[in-house]
């Protein structure tokens with residue numbers, strides 16, 4: 239054949255068209271994706287169905303457990319290369335968990351190994367702010383830092399899309415070693431704070447929103463521990479909690495239901511101990527009957543990292559590990575933090591578990607992976623553009639300081655010792671083992687900030703500003719009763735115009751596997767405080783601990799100002815600014831401070847209402863008057879309720895009454911200040927044994943200028959549940975404003991659904 243120019247003219251367009259078709263086809267493939275599950279424009283159910291049909295049973299089983307951490311932070315067994323599915327982590331893996339940047343593992347997402355992060359206070363400190371919006375903002379901060387690290391940190395070691403989040407167990411016993419990680423003893427406060435924090439980290443634009451801002455999770459929190467785990471921590475891997483159905487329904491379950499109802503939860507970690515004889519990771523009643531069937535929970539349940547094995551090893555609930563794994567997944571524990579679920583391959587072969595169960599478990603997990611954007615094209619996550627510069631930024635330092643500041647609780651302030659009167663002070667003595675010790679600023683799981691500011695650091699900066707000199711010594715130890723530094727501490731105190739003692743606990747007294755026996759200050763601290771009190775000089779005591787410290791002598795003498803703060807994170811300057819009057823205390827106790835240990839039932843007794851009753855909700859105040867009640871907290875300013883508490887009922891139908899409760903408040907000064915308005919209720923003539931005596935209903939934190947006044951309006955619904963022993967009807971409900979003991983204003987309402 240002879241090549242001519244003409245043939246060339248004939249062939250070239252064909253080549254061109256073929257090439258164009260090929261490119262076009264490639265484009266089509268790209269825009270249509272290889273599989274529907276990859277297409278983010280399709281509904282999640284469609285994508286999930288498609289993916290479920292593509293995965294083999296073996297692949298599904300291997301997605302149900304977690305491997306150790308890998309350099310890119312993703313568990314490789316969660317990847318399926320043949321379908322282009324990249325790795326994932328069900329729980330930020332061990333590293334996030336171990337290096338969470340503050341309490342409650344709240345910032346489980348900001349890790350110590352991946353740069354400096356902003357370190358918030360520990361759980362009880364988050365709760366003692368009683369400030370939902372501030373905690374929502376904190377959640378945004380933590381997740382901004384998480385996403386900035388996730389997408390920008392060059393050599394990140396963990397997956398920051400998901401992580402073990404807050405411990406929302408109820409602090410029913412102050413001696414439990416993990417109380418510091420909780421939001422305190424009240425299901426209502428715990429629920430409100432947990433919702434606020436989670437909505438911040440999950441990607442809601444506003445606290446009130448019911449839809450995620452971008453339709454996918456920013457960060458997926460896993461809440462811990464469902465449900466029994468409230469101490470004792472010593473022996474927790476073989477402890478069996480005996481819990482009545484009434485206590486389960488009124489105390490232990492409501493927080494979880496609230497998070498589900500508010501769409502503020504993604505993953506749930508099952509518990510560690512057993513409930514009523516059944517190990518938590520195998521508790522079908524709790525995981526399937528209550529969570530799924532009753533509450534319609536659509537997220538996944540993951541075990542903690544030992545309990546699946548402990549079903550067999552500690553509890554001997556099954557003869558073999560293979561049976562333990564089978565019963566765990568069949569009971570509704572979808573995912574295993576650990577490798578035991580590998581045995582599901584054998585368990586299936588032996589008929590201990592069937593594929594339907596595997597399918598439900600993995601589809602619950604995969605739904606969450608879809609919602610976190612894990613199957614979307616790389617780069618499409620709307621949070622991937624958050625710059626690394628947000629991490630440890632000035633703005634975050636200020637927010638962190640604000641949280642620490644609002645967490646401080648002023649318990650007594652005789653003779654207005656606080657704030658310091660700088661016109662009368664030339665020298666301050668800062669005494670005590672916790673005044674210059676960063677080990678009291680964080681607890682168990684935490685990250686590292688670029689700078690830990692101790693209380694002493696903060697006071698020295700303030701002193702420089704006001705030309706006051708500071709003297710300092712450790713004085714007494716938390717760990718031993720030695721008086722070797724007493725003379726020196728007393729001499730420094732005596733030559734100063736005001737004395738600040740900073741003491742309390744550190745995590746070695748209250749953490750995993752470590753419960754307390756008593757509520758007093760340990761070591762030589764109380765003895766030194768007593769000697770300083772004898773000097774009769776202006777004296778302030780700051781207690782740093784994650785749970786209640788009870789020293790009735792300090793309170794009955796009423797000579798020294800007394801403040802409590804939880805492990806407060808990076809910002810000791812928040813404490814100094816408050817002592818010098820630049821800020822005003824507004825925190826309130828998230829727990830009762832009992833008078834002494836004799837007021838508390840044995841730690842392994844889970845009964846809430848056995849005399850004298852546990853927590854403010856069941857405590858008989860006549861039999862066991864607390865040192866300080868739940869909700870207590872003073873201000874430097876003076877807030878007065880100048881109207882009555884007015885209750886407006888509006889009967890909707892035979893089941894529901896909507897109620898508005900109004901009250902007016904004025905800040906009589908002398909400071910601009912914040913105040914937590916708390917609304918409680920009780921049924922004074924309750925015949926329903928399982929109801930709490932009293933309970934927080936709602937709360938709000940307000941800011942008022944000096945002499946400013948406002949009207950607070952609470953709205954809520956009272957519901958009659960026919961044939962239920964949980965609702966007293968008809969009945970008298972007493973409402974009050976104040977704290978769980980002290981009533982500033984009160985009103986009663988007679989409820990009669992039949993009239």
Ligand SMILES: *[C@@H]1O[C@H](CO)[C@@H](O)[C@H](O)[C@H]1NC(C)=O
Nearest residue numbers: 308309310351392393394395
């Ligand atoms: C990244 O991390 C890996 C695994 O920890 C380590 O071996 C490597 O040296 C790191 N690379 C850099 C640049 O830090």
Ligand SMILES: *[C@@H]1O[C@H](CO)[C@@H](O)[C@H](O)[C@H]1NC(C)=O
Nearest residue numbers: 495499530531532533534535
């Ligand atoms: C759960 O879903 C069922 C069926 O849609 C519904 O009837 C029930 O009210 C739901 N329960 C809750 C607690 O939302």
Ligand SMILES: *[C@@H]1O[C@H](CO)[C@@H](O)[C@H](O)[C@H]1NC(C)=O
Nearest residue numbers: 352353354355687688689690
């Ligand atoms: C963390 O902060 C320290 C100062 O405390 C600094 O030396 C270090 O470079 C910081 N690390 C990163 C990754 O920014």
Ligand SMILES: *[C@@H]1O[C@H](CO)[C@@H](O)[C@H](O)[C@H]1NC(C)=O
Nearest residue numbers: 663664665703704705706707
């Ligand atoms: C600071 O106080 C010292 C003594 O208390 C005084 O001598 C000095 O002048 C003061 N300095 C300033 C700047 O006020």
Ligand SMILES: *[C@@H]1O[C@H](CO)[C@@H](O)[C@H](O)[C@H]1NC(C)=O
Nearest residue numbers: 712714715716717718719720
């Ligand atoms: C007691 O604790 C303090 C502070 O940690 C330490 O300096 C001191 O040596 C200890 N004394 C004894 C007798 O153990």
Ligand SMILES: *[C@@H]1O[C@H](CO)[C@@H](O)[C@H](O)[C@H]1NC(C)=O
Nearest residue numbers: 921922923924968969970988
């Ligand atoms: C409730 O109890 C109080 C005190 O025992 C009593 O005075 C009052 O009459 C009772 N009210 C009702 C409605 O039973």
Ligand SMILES: *[C@@H]1O[C@H](CO)[C@@H](O)[C@H](O)[C@H]1NC(C)=O
Nearest residue numbers: 886898899900901949950951
């Ligand atoms: C309660 O207070 C709010 C806020 O001031 C006000 O809007 C509302 O009208 C009051 N409700 C009643 C029933 O007075």
